[in-house]
Amino acid sequence: MHDKNGPVRTCISCGIKKNKYELIRLVLNEKGYVVKDHRMNMPGRGAYICNTRDCHVRLLKNKKLNRRFRKTSEVRLAPELEYEIKKLIS
Numbered sequence: 001m002h003d004k005n006g007p008v009r010t011c012i013s014c015g016i017k018k019n020k021y022e023l024i025r026l027v028l029n030e031k032g033y034v035v036k037d038h039r040m041n042m043p044g045r046g047a048y049i050c051n052t053r054d055c056h057v058r059l060l061k062n063k064k065l066n067r068r069f070r071k072t073s074e075v076r077l078a079p080e081l082e083y084e085i086k087k088l089i090s
């Protein structure tokens with residue numbers, strides 16, 4: 001499964017392993033919100049998810065982001081990201 005074109009990352013939503021450039025990188029910004037890192041170059045610990053509706057929707061519910069970012073309090077999605085996901089559901 002290892003692709004010579006780039007490192008492999010695991011989707012925190014469904015657990016599938018993919019080349020990191022096929023996944024979307026999420027980071028915790030300085031305000032404590034999870035945002036998409038479109039340029040894949042924001043500092044800090046990242047998490048990755050598939051570019052699919054299902055994996056985005058699952059993000060709203062699961063606590064894996066908390067574990068991933070080592071937070072005991074609820075990790076919040078940035079309002080624009082939450083809005084984007086809710087649009088996918090409706």
Ligand SMILES: [Zn+2]
Binds near residue numbers: 015
């Ligand atoms: Zn996934």
